[in-house]
Amino acid sequence: MQVPVRFFCTLFLCLVCVSCGGYTITSMQPSVLGSGDKTLKVKAVDNPTMYTWLPYTLRSTLRDEVNARNLAKWQDSGATDLEIRLTVHSFQIRGDARSAQDVTLLYTATMQLAATIYDGPTNTVKWQSGRLSYSEIYEAANAQEAARELSRELIRRLTDRMRQKF
DSSP: OOOOHHHHHHHHHHHHHHHHTTOOOGGGSOBTTBSSOSEEEEEEEEOOSSOTTHHHHHHHHHHHHHHHHTOSEEOSSSOOSEEEEEEEEEEEEEEEESOSSOOOEEEEEEEEEEEEEEETTTOOEEEEOOOEEEEEEEEESSHHHHHHHHHHHHHHHHHHHTTOOO
């Protein structure tokens, strides 16, 4: 079987673009947290909502994502190299029954979140994420489960932003 010349030309052009164009895989780019050897803890979670479980959900999701990506060494307390403050600007969740016979609910969840990273010893602002927002419809057993899924996606986007150079 003969492979068309067009395929090889396309493959060659793609390889040239990737190798010469300065493209890198996101996980290989340096983070605003450094090379992964600094310690990090949550300074605070500003939560203007009535959902008391939301700060815990955001903290644990952030901890899991930072550890999974090896962005920093997580600490729960004590002196650290870096501290992060999460600010929830808005959070809304609404549940709607799918049908009269079905008890499963569809939840529409929306959140706006921002993060600020501080230098631990000096308490100076090192980086700000700007507002991140996300909205999705979830099929979940309860509102907390839907919020956990929404938080996971927003924290993923936040940690992605920590690796962007622009």
